[in-house]
Amino acid sequence: MKENNVIEAEELTKEFGAFTAVNAISFEVKKGEIFGFLGANGAGKTTAMKMLIGISKPSSGKAKVAGFDVYAQAESIKKNIGYMSQKFALYDDLTVKENITFFGGIYGLSRARIKEKTKHLIMELGLDGIADQLVGSLPLGWKQKLSFSVSLLHEPKIVFLDEPTGGVDPITRRQFWEMIYKSANQGTTIFVTTHYMDEAEYCDRVSIMVDGRIEALDTPKKLKAQFNVDNMNDVFLKLARG
Amino acid sequence: MNTIAYIVQKEFKQIFRNKGMLPIIFILPILQLVILSNAATYEVKNIKFAYVDQDHSSTSRALVDRFNASSYFNVMTTFPSHEKASSAMLLGNVDVVLEIPKHFERDFIKEKASRLGITINAIDGAAAGVESGYINQIVQNFNKDLKVTYVGLSNKTPKPVNILSIPSFWYNITLDYKTFMVPGILVLLVSMITLFLSGMNIVREKEIGTLEQMNVTPIRKSQFIIGKLFPFWVIGMGLLTIGLILAKLIFDVPMVGSLLLLYGYTSIYILVILGMGLFISNFTDTQQQAMFIAWFFVVIFILMSGLFTPIESMPEWAQLLTEFNPIKYFVEIMRMVMLKGSGFSDILPLALKTLAYAIVMNGLAVWSYKKTA
Numbered sequence A: 001m002k003e004n005n006v007i008e009a010e011e012l013t014k015e016f017g018a019f020t021a022v023n024a025i026s027f028e029v030k031k032g033e034i035f036g037f038l039g040a041n042g043a044g045k046t047t048a049m050k051m052l053i054g055i056s057k058p059s060s061g062k063a064k065v066a067g068f069d070v071y072a073q074a075e076s077i078k079k080n081i082g083y084m085s086q087k088f089a090l091y092d093d094l095t096v097k098e099n100i101t102f103f104g105g106i107y108g109l110s111r112a113r114i115k116e117k118t119k120h121l122i123m124e125l126g127l128d129g130i131a132d133q134l135v136g137s138l139p140l141g142w143k144q145k146l147s148f149s150v151s152l153l154h155e156p157k158i159v160f161l162d163e164p165t166g167g168v169d170p171i172t173r174r175q176f177w178e179m180i181y182k183s184a185n186q187g188t189t190i191f192v193t194t195h196y197m198d199e200a201e202y203c204d205r206v207s208i209m210v211d212g213r214i215e216a217l218d219t220p221k222k223l224k225a226q227f228n229v230d231n232m233n234d235v236f237l238k239l240a241r242g
Numbered sequence B: 001m002n003t004i005a006y007i008v009q010k011e012f013k014q015i016f017r018n019k020g021m022l023p024i025i026f027i028l029p030i031l032q033l034v035i036l037s038n039a040a041t042y043e044v045k046n047i048k049f050a051y052v053d054q055d056h057s058s059t060s061r062a063l064v065d066r067f068n069a070s071s072y073f074n075v076m077t078t079f080p081s082h083e084k085a086s087s088a089m090l091l092g093n094v095d096v097v098l099e100i101p102k103h104f105e106r107d108f109i110k111e112k113a114s115r116l117g118i119t120i121n122a123i124d125g126a127a128a129g130v131e132s133g134y135i136n137q138i139v140q141n142f143n144k145d146l147k148v149t150y151v152g153l154s155n156k157t158p159k160p161v162n163i164l165s166i167p168s169f170w171y172n173i174t175l176d177y178k179t180f181m182v183p184g185i186l187v188l189l190v191s192m193i194t195l196f197l198s199g200m201n202i203v204r205e206k207e208i209g210t211l212e213q214m215n216v217t218p219i220r221k222s223q224f225i226i227g228k229l230f231p232f233w234v235i236g237m238g239l240l241t242i243g244l245i246l247a248k249l250i251f252d253v254p255m256v257g258s259l260l261l262l263y264g265y266t267s268i269y270i271l272v273i274l275g276m277g278l279f280i281s282n283f284t285d286t287q288q289q290a291m292f293i294a295w296f297f298v299v300i301f302i303l304m305s306g307l308f309t310p311i312e313s314m315p316e317w318a319q320l321l322t323e324f325n326p327i328k329y330f331v332e333i334m335r336m337v338m339l340k341g342s343g344f345s346d347i348l349p350l351a352l353k354t355l356a357y358a359i360v361m362n363g364l365a366v367w368s369y370k371k372t373a
Helices: A045-052 A074-080 A096-106 A111-125 A140-151 A170-185 A197-202 A220-227 A232-240 B002-017 B021-039 B058-069 B082-090 B104-111 B125-154 B177-208 B210-215 B221-249 B259-282 B287-303 B316-324 B326-340 B344-368
Strands: A005-016 A019-030 A034-039 A060-065 A081-084 A158-162 A189-193 A205-210 A213-218 B047-053 B073-078 B096-100 B117-120
Touching: A005 A045, A005 A189, A019 A045, A019 A189, A019 A213, A034 A045, A034 A170, A034 A197, A045 A060, A045 A158, A045 A189, A074 A081, A081 A140, A096 A111, A096 A140, A096 B002, A111 A140, A140 A158, A140 A170, A170 A189, A170 A197, A197 A232, A205 A220, A205 A232, A213 A220, A213 A232, A220 A232, B002 B021, B002 B221, B021 B177, B021 B221, B047 B058, B047 B082, B058 B073, B058 B096, B058 B104, B058 B125, B082 B096, B082 B117, B096 B125, B117 B125, B177 B210, B177 B221, B177 B259, B177 B287, B177 B326, B221 B259, B221 B344, B259 B287, B259 B326, B259 B344, B287 B326, B326 B344
Parallel strands: A034 A189, A034 A205, A081 A158, A158 A189, B047 B073, B047 B096
Antiparallel strands: A005 A019, A005 A060, A205 A213, B096 B117
C-alpha cells in the first residue's frame, strides 16, 4: 500500500450467482481526499461499498482499507472507519444524547470523552434545546447531520457516506457539505455516493460506475474536459446512457 | 465488558419506552395466568343429562334420583322414546342419555340381572371417558344397595369378601386441578414471552436498518448477543417472580421445594429459549416471519409438553420428540420442585440436559449470526 493511500482496490469483484454486481473495479483513494463514488441505481455502488466496509466478502480481487485487508481483517477495518447508510440508522426511540452516548460507548470511547464529545457536538449542530428529545421527532435534515456527526465520533480515518443527502432540502445539503469539507480538512478521508451532480462537482475526484464497472475516474474538471461538456450532469448522462 | 453494558442500557431504555409492548410483556401474562388457570381443568362438570324411563317403577325412579343428587349432572330432562333422546343429542342439547328398559325392576328381582342403556356424546373423547366413569360409579353404588335390598335379604349365601381400594393422592391431596395447572401455565408464559421478544428483537433492528449500522462497528458478536439477550433474561426471571407470587396469593399453590433451586434452573432454562429466539431471528428478515416460526414451535412445544395431555400416553415416536422440547423439561421441574419438593439431586439429570440444550442452542445462534449483509 502506498504511503498516501487509505483505500486500494484491485480487480475487486462481487458475484451473486450468475450476476456480476461489481466487475473487477480498481481504484485508489488518498488520505484526506473527498472521493465521489457515482453511478446509476443498480450500478453496483452500494455492493462495492459494502465490500470496503467489511460486511460483504468479495468474490475475487484485492482491497485494503486503512491498511487492512478486506478478507482477513474486516474487524480491524471497522475500528478505523465511519459509516452512514442510505437508511437512517440511529435509534429513533433514543434521544439525541442517548444515541451519541451509545455509539460512543460501543466504539470504546471513555465516559469523559463521550461527555466532552456530546457537549461539543450538540453545540456545533445547534441542538441545544432538543438534546433530550427522541431522535424520531427530528426533521430529516437534522437527523442526517446528526448521523454524520455520530459516524465521526470515534475519529475514523475514513468515513463512508451512502447517499447522505437523499431527500434533504438544498440549504441543509449545503450545510452538510460544509461539514464534509470541515472534516476533510482535518484529515478524514470522505468516500461518498450521491445522485446529485452538483455535489459531484464538490468532490476532489469522482468515479462513475456503469453496470458494475468503473467507466471513468478523474477530477471533475478533467472529466468535463474529457467528455467535452461543461457540467458533471452531462458527463454522467453520456456515460450512463452508453 | 463495558460495551455490553452500553447495549444492555440501550435495550432496557427501548423496552421501557415502548408503550405498546410494556403491557404485553407484563399485564397480558398475568391475565392469562389468572384466566387459564381457572378455565383449564380436566374436571367435567355440568353434564347435560337426560333419561328415558320405560319402566316407571320405584327402582327406576330411585336410579334417576341418584343422578339427580350428583353434583356433576344437571339439566334433567326426560324423553318418551330413544329416538327423541337421540335427536336431542344430535342438536347438542344433551350429553348423556340413560335408558331404563321395560321390566327393569322385575328382571332384577327375578333374574338378579338387568340391563341399562347409556349413550354418551363422545365427540370430546376425554370428557366422554370421564363421564363414563362418573356414570359407572353411580350405577355400581346403586347396584350394591339394591343387592342389599332385594338379593341380600332373600339369599342366605355368605357375602363375598369385598375388596376395597382406598386411593391416597400424593403431592396434590385434594386433587385440585389448579395446583396441577398453575405451575405449568406459569412455564408457558415465561417461555412464550421470552421467545417472542428475543425472536423479534434482532429482526426488528434488521427491518429498521440499525443492524447494518451495528455490523459496521467493531462490536464483537458475543458482546452484541449477550447485550441483546440479557435484558430478556431479566424479564423472564421477573415474569417467573410475578407468576410465583400470583400462584401463592390467588391460587394458594404450595411451594414445597426450594425457591433457590427453581430460580437456578429457570436461569438456565431461559438461556435455551433466548438462544432459540436468536436463532430464529438470524434466519428471518421480518418480524412477521419470526413471529410465525416462533408460533409454530411454541404450539408444538405446548401441546407436547405434558401440560395438557400426559406424555406417557403419546406414541413412542412422539415421546422421543418430546426429548427436544424444553417446555416439557420446565413443566416437569416446576411440578417436581413446587409440588413434590424435589431437591437438587432429583432434578440434576433434567437440569444437565437443559444446560446441554442451552449450550447447543446458543452455540448455533452465535454461529449463525453473521456480521455481514
